[in-house]
Amino acid sequence: MKKILVVLVISGICWISSFLPVFSASLNGDSSTAVTQKIKPGSLRLQAPADVFLPEVSVSTEVQITAVTALDFLVEDARGYKPPVGWSATVTMSKLASASTNSEIPFIDPASGYNDYKLTPTDLVAYSSASVEGVTLGAAEELGESGTSGISQPKTVMVAAPGFGKGRFGCDFGIELKIPADSYAAEDYVSTLTFTIS
Amino acid sequence: MVRRFLIFALSFGLASWVGGCLCLAQAISFAGLGIRPAYPEPSQPLTRSWFIYQLASGESKDDAVVVSNNSSRRIKAKLYAVDATTTKDGAFALLGEKDSQQGIGAWVKLAADAISLAAGEEKIVPFKITLPATIKAGDYLGGVVVEDSTVNQDKGINMVTRVGVRIYETVPGELVSKLGLKDFFWKLSGSKPVFYLRLANEGNLRLTPKGKLKIKTLFLGQTLYVKEADLGIILPGKEITVPLIWPKAWSAGVFLAEVGVVDVEGGKEINRTLKFAYLNQGAKRVMIAFFVFSILALVCLLYSGRRRGKGYFRKRKLYF
Numbered sequence: 001m002k003k004i005l006v007v008l009v010i011s012g013i014c015w016i017s018s019f020l021p022v023f024s025a026s027l028n029g030d031s032s033t034a035v036t037q038k039i040k041p042g043s044l045r046l047q048a049p050a051d052v053f054l055p056e057v058s059v060s061t062e063v064q065i066t067a068v069t070a071l072d073f074l075v076e077d078a079r080g081y082k083p084p085v086g087w088s089a090t091v092t093m094s095k096l097a098s099a100s101t102n103s104e105i106p107f108i109d110p111a112s113g114y115n116d117y118k119l120t121p122t123d124l125v126a127y128s129s130a131s132v133e134g135v136t137l138g139a140a141e142e143l144g145e146s147g148t149s150g151i152s153q154p155k156t157v158m159v160a161a162p163g164f165g166k167g168r169f170g171c172d173f174g175i176e177l178k179i180p181a182d183s184y185a186a187e188d189y190v191s192t193l194t195f196t197i198s
Numbered sequence: 199m200v201r202r203f204l205i206f207a208l209s210f211g212l213a214s215w216v217g218g219c220l221c222l223a224q225a226i227s228f229a230g231l232g233i234r235p236a237y238p239e240p241s242q243p244l245t246r247s248w249f250i251y252q253l254a255s256g257e258s259k260d261d262a263v264v265v266s267n268n269s270s271r272r273i274k275a276k277l278y279a280v281d282a283t284t285t286k287d288g289a290f291a292l293l294g295e296k297d298s299q300q301g302i303g304a305w306v307k308l309a310a311d312a313i314s315l316a317a318g319e320e321k322i323v324p325f326k327i328t329l330p331a332t333i334k335a336g337d338y339l340g341g342v343v344v345e346d347s348t349v350n351q352d353k354g355i356n357m358v359t360r361v362g363v364r365i366y367e368t369v370p371g372e373l374v375s376k377l378g379l380k381d382f383f384w385k386l387s388g389s390k391p392v393f394y395l396r397l398a399n400e401g402n403l404r405l406t407p408k409g410k411l412k413i414k415t416l417f418l419g420q421t422l423y424v425k426e427a428d429l430g431i432i433l434p435g436k437e438i439t440v441p442l443i444w445p446k447a448w449s450a451g452v453f454l455a456e457v458g459v460v461d462v463e464g465g466k467e468i469n470r471t472l473k474f475a476y477l478n479q480g481a482k483r484v485m486i487a488f489f490v491f492s493i494l495a496l497v498c499l500l501y502s503g504r505r506r507g508k509g510y511f512r513k514r515k516l517y518f
Binding site: 045052088090134139159198 | 230234
């Protein structure tokens with residue numbers, strides 16, 4: 001019986017300690033003491049998606065499609081200004097290029113006419129007390145090259161209209177690549193995704 | 199039984215504790231670079247987030263950005279000024295460092311092009327903006343960007359992050375605000391119709407249009423969907439194409455789409471209508487299934503009728 005009591009007490013303490021800090025933080029509204037607090041503005045920040053591993057494809061006489069989803073692209077507007085001014089998060093993508101073979105995957109495949117790069121933001125999430133009202137995801141888009149720079153035109157990931165977008169937001173990010181037929185094989189194809197918030 | 203209960207209770211308690219710790223760790227893991235104007239004007243609240251200037255051609259101004267690092271590690275970053283552009287669908291965007299800079303990106307000279315910030319540190323970086331003497335009246339947009347020099351490298355994909363503070367410069371003079379709706383068309387994307395508004399800025403001030411889309415049944419005029427939306431930003435002399443989706447579209451039908459577009463600063467509303475009809479994939483499948491079923495039913499009916507007929511004639515033959 002003693003053993004049962006000891007185990008129950010330990011497990012109970014563990015369980016209570018899992019949410020006790022949250023409770024203690026949320027009970028501060030009951031005090032009648034006047035508190036003066038200066039709250040400094042934070043900043044507008046972003047966090048690139050977590051690890052992205054492009055699946056391997058083999059050289060083929062046909063176009064090979066490969067797709068991957070980059071998870072947890074995050075934006076945080078902690079500037080704290082009222083009303084919020086809104087923000088826009090965009091991305092550009094450079095061509096997949098291999099230094100060892102001096103070859104690259106073009107934005108438009110000259111043989112098939114396919115657009116080889118497609119980005120699709122999905123699954124908009126608002127964290128904590130943030131509201132998704134006024135925050136929208138960019139549409140799925142096939143990327144076009146900006147001049148002859150080797151980098152795509154900027155593409156919308158998430159946008160907050162003026163008056164919205166306070167707090168933290170996240171989305172996932174679908175990347176679809178069409179590897180043209182008879183591409184050169186190489187292990188060092190690299191592309192750069194540049195995420196910008198302003 | 200008692201032992202199982204104890205194991206369950208202990209596991210539940212430990213799992214809750216570990217889960218709570220993990221959630222706490224996740225909540226504080228978001229960190230990085232920030233940038234904002236160093237000397238906002240109290241009378242203009244927007245200057246806390248953006249630089250807003252009305253400098254005349256040939257004029258210059260000294261200002262500064264505050265670059266902050268709220269992470270727990272030292273960050274080395276690049277700092278540079280760029281012109282603004284928009285995405286195809288009208289979101290504000292900043293050009294890349296290596297892109298050709300014709301406006302703000304060329305006019306802003308920063309005191310430093312690289313910066314190293316310790317954990318939690320903030321630094322003020324001064325800059326000077328000088329407008330060319332021959333610049334025409336109108337809006338010029340750009341920004342100052344801080345780019346984390348640490349490239350997050352994965353298999354095949356490098357990740358670079360940048361944070362920018364916008365610069366809005368309006369050169370005084372004859373300022374024209376003129377919005378044009380060049381095209382209003384639709385396409386079926388998957389099973390949903392998407393309406394596209396091709397908007398043009400025919401003036402020299404930036405425009406931030408708003409739009410209202412209304413979908414009605416063509417014959418009865420019953421309103422099925424109304425959406426009001428911010429249509430992004432259009433830079434002077436540029437065009438954008440904004441998609442508007444009808445999310446709970448019917449599977450098939452004949453409809454009328456009405457759109458009204460106006461700039462938030464005012465001006466005349468531009469209206470267009472569009473008649474459209476479609477049958478989406480789901481409806482097509484149902485139609486095909488119905489058609490096949492109808493054919494089969496007809497064949498069965500004819501076949502059974504023929505059988506019955508044969509029997510009847512056979513019976514009649516017996517009589518004769």
